[in-house]
Amino acid sequence: MKYRKLGNTGLEVSEVAFGAEFLVGKTLEESRELIDYCHDEGINFLDCWMSEPNVRTNIGLAIEDMRDEWIIQGHFGSTWQDGQYVRTREMDKVKEAFEDFMTRMKLDYLDFGMIHYVDELNDLETILNGEFIEYVRKMKEEGIIRHIGLSTHNPEIAKLATEIEDLELIMFSINPAYDMLSSFTIEKSFEENVFDDDFEGIAPNRAELYQLCEEKNIAITVMKAFAGGRLLSDDSPFGVALTPVQCLEYCLSRPAVKSVFVGAKNIEEMSESIYYEMASDEEKDYASVLVNAPRNSYEGQCTYCGHCAPCPMKINVAMVSKFYDLARVHDDVPDSVREHYNNMEANASDCTACGDCEKRCPFNVDVVDIMEKADSLFGGT
DSSP states (O other), X not given: OOEEEOTTSOOEEESEEEEOGGGTTOOHHHHHHHHHHHHHTTOOEEEEOOOOHHHHHHHHHHHGGGGGGOEEEEEETEEEETTEEEEOOOHHHHHHHHHHHHHHTTOSOEXXXXXXXXXXXXXXXXXXXXXXXXXXXXXXXXXXXXXXXXXXXXXHHHHHHTTOTTEEEEEEEOOHHHHHTTSSOHHHHHHTTXXXXXXXXXXXXXXXXXXXXXXXXXXXXXXXXXXXXXXXXXXXXXXXXXOHHHHHHHHHTSTTEEEEEEEOSSHHHHHHHHGGGTOOHHHHOOHHHHHTSOGGXXXXXXXXXXXXXXXXXXXXXXHHHHHHHHHHTSSSOOHHHHHHHHTSSSOGGGOOOOOHHHHHXXXXXXXXXXXXXXXXXXXXX
16 A cells, blocks of 8 residues: 655555445444455545444444554534434534544544535635634644544635645545536547646646645545446446546546545455555556547536536536436435535426526536436435
């Protein structure tokens, strides 16, 4: 396993890290087996945003005898209410959930206290101008957490976060689809070399974020490297499947990226990502796959480019489509995806099927159909 220095923190973390989301429903023995496997393979970085009590308890028991060999991300604002995950800024619930996290994980300190899931400007402003950030900083002053981080899927929020003086880490969703196909010059990006170091073809705000973090030495850790599994299937927006190794190589070649969190249900899935460290240059080569992908593979495929906007009902259509794609590859909708969807100002249930978005879509996506399917999948009427 190779390790990278995590910004200004002085810590060195494994390039491949363990995300604990899929430990839901696992027994202590199953959780311990997977965590021990990761540890034995050299992984030393773990993220647990999942608030389900048994997940936290099982992790705590599994790492109890090797706590100092793990660097851990935990999240402020991820709570468990009435049997389900809920993101909140209600401080009584934030504090209770964080104390529960520390107790169940058997921690007397936390390496990274993450401000959990900030995707909207008003949410960021509320956090930075109120009791939330005061509580996070108090935890750092008391030595309960050692570093402050923030998780977001929004590059504009991430860029603003780099201005927070005491923030040292950003957890951000990165993969080839989110980066390159979010660009306003999608077709042009395949006419030029999208893999140039100057990021031609990649959405400008995302390229700016990576360069900004590199310049400020703020580390980026990655979530959603496989786009919820979609990039690993022929249902990929590229029309061809990538491998876990290729996705990891893409992420780890971005400026400021230090580690990629991989969510795995079992050792077999985790081993496919750990193999990255042994893979040849040919096996890591994502560029040839993407460059040679048939252009017509985008026909009818939502690439989250945003050309469908504006929606008269103020639905972020691209985001609904992204959450739908993330959810539909699972037997059950992941709690995190459901919560992100439910927190949208408007979602698929507000769609009137006017079809304005379809007229603007460069790939002739049946957007109304996606809205109907998303509404059904997420339990709408």
